[in-house]
Structure formats: structure tokens, C-alpha cells
Amino acid sequence: MEAKFRPGDSVRVRVDSSPRHMRTPTYIQGKVGTVKVVHGVFCDPESLAYAGDGLPKQFLYLVCFNQAHVWQVGDELSRDKLYIDIYQHWLESA
Amino acid sequence: MQRVHDRGGWPDVGPIDKSEHDYSMWEKRTDALMRLLISDEKQIMTMDEVRRAIECIKPGAYEKLKYYERWIVAIETLMIEKEILAHQEIDHKVKALERQMAGSPRPSACSRREKQYGGEIQTRG
Numbered sequence: 227m228e229a230k231f232r233p234g235d236s237v238r239v240r241v242d243s244s245p246r247h248m249r250t251p252t253y254i255q256g257k258v259g260t261v262k263v264v265h266g267v268f269c270d271p272e273s274l275a276y277a278g279d280g281l282p283k284q285f286l287y288l289v290c291f292n293q294a295h296v297w298q299v300g301d302e303l304s305r306d307k308l309y310i311d312i313y314q315h316w317l318e319s320a
Numbered sequence: 321m322q323r324v325h326d327r328g329g330w331p332d333v334g335p336i337d338k339s340e341h342d343y344s345m346w347e348k349r350t351d352a353l354m355r356l357l358i359s360d361e362k363q364i365m366t367m368d369e370v371r372r373a374i375e376c377i378k379p380g381a382y383e384k385l386k387y388y389e390r391w392i393v394a395i396e397t398l399m400i401e402k403e404i405l406a407h408q409e410i411d412h413k414v415k416a417l418e419r420q421m422a423g424s425p426r427p428s429a430c431s432r433r434e435k436q437y438g439g440e441i442q443t444r445g
Binding site: 247251252253254271274275276277296297 | 322323326328329368371372375376
């Protein structure tokens with residue numbers, strides 16, 4: 227099983243408005259960041275949350291975002307970063 | 321869709337209250353109960369399910385509940401969902417405790433439950 231993304235890749239977080247349980251916060255959905263670390267492969271927690279088997283396993287990435295981009299505020303936050311762990315099925319190339 | 325537990329960028333809130341506090345006995349018992357339920361020995365529920373059950377609490381109730389009260393609601397939700405306990409069994413036990421504690425100086429289990437949960441327990445997300 228091979229990771230779809232590598233450190234340095236630019237990725238966009240998918241948007242999902244359904245009411246189901248999800249492990250990716252709303253505030254990061256639709257945002258573009260950079261992959262920093264490939265943590266490895268794990269059972270899907272969104273499946274485990276409903277007593278599912280967690281399969282197929284998903285790669286988990288540490289993704290870095292500019293805070294000014296995430297919160298859409300001005301220059302005072304322009305150097306601050308937000309690091310967040312996101313599962314592969316939430317990411318697409320950007 | 322903004323979710324009540326995703327606090328990043330939450331509008332109109334001030335700094336987080338970082339004050340320390342001692343845990344009451346019911347909070348310690350709740351912690352112990354949850355650890356037992358998700359233990360390898362019991363495997364009645366998982367941390368993933370508990371997290372989902374907490375995050376499914378309706379926003380109005382979620383904001384009113386304290387940290388360990390949300391855990392209790394989640395445990396109750398999952399015990400009912402997994403058909404280990406029924407609503408009626410829990411209500412019956414709470415009423416029995418209410419009668420037992422009647423006349424005690426402490427607040428009754430039933431009135432506290434009604435007041436703080438407001439009946440807003442969602443069984444499925």
C-alpha cells in the first residue's frame with residue numbers, strides 16, 4: 227500500500243457538509259496546505275466511530291496551513307502556521 | 321456545517337479558562353467507568369465511538385454540559401444503542417435512586433439529570 231502524497235505536496239481538504247461524524251474539522255475543509263509528514267497507515271476512525279471495521283486503512287498526514295489563509299484575517303497572523311493531522315481520503319492534490 | 325466541538329475560530333469567545341480544579345467523586349467514577357468499558361478486557365465500546373457519541377450531542381445540550389457530564393451522556397447513548405441497557409431500565413434505576421436519596425441533603429440524581437441533560441440525548445449521529 228503506497229501513500230498518495232509525499233512531504234512537500236500541496237493538498238486541498240475536501241468539503242463535506244453531511245451531518246455524519248467526521249475527524250476533519252469544518253474550519254480546515256476547503257483549505258489548501260502542504261504535507262509535512264507521512265505518519266503511516268491506520269484504521270479509518272470515522273468507520274470505527276460506528277463500530278465499523280475501520281477498513282480500508284488510510285494514510286495519515288501532518289499538513290501545514292498558513293493561519294491567514296485558514297482564518298482569512300490580515301497580516302498580523304501571516305507568519306503563523308496551523309499543523310493538523312488529516313486522513314488521506316480527505317485530501318486531494320492542489 | 322459548523323460543529324459545536326470544533327472550537328477553532330469559534331466566534332465571540334474569549335480566552336480558554338485554564339484554571340485547575342479538583343475532580344469530584346462522580347467525575348472520577350465516570351472516568352473509571354469509561355476506561356473499564358473500553359478496556360481490552362471488556363471491549364464494550366471504543367474511544368472512537370465515545371468521541372462520536374459526545375460530538376453528536378445537540379449544540380444546546382453540549383454547551384450546558386460539563387466535561388464529564390458529556391462522557392456520561394455518551395456512555396448512556398452507547399449502552400442504549402448497543403442494546404445493553406434500555407431507556408426504561410435507566411429511568412427506573414434513576415427513580416429508585418431518587419426515592420433512596422429523598423430527604424438527603426444532596427441534590428437528587430433524577431432532578432440533576434433532568435436539569436442538566438434536558439432530555440436531549442441523541443442515540444444515533
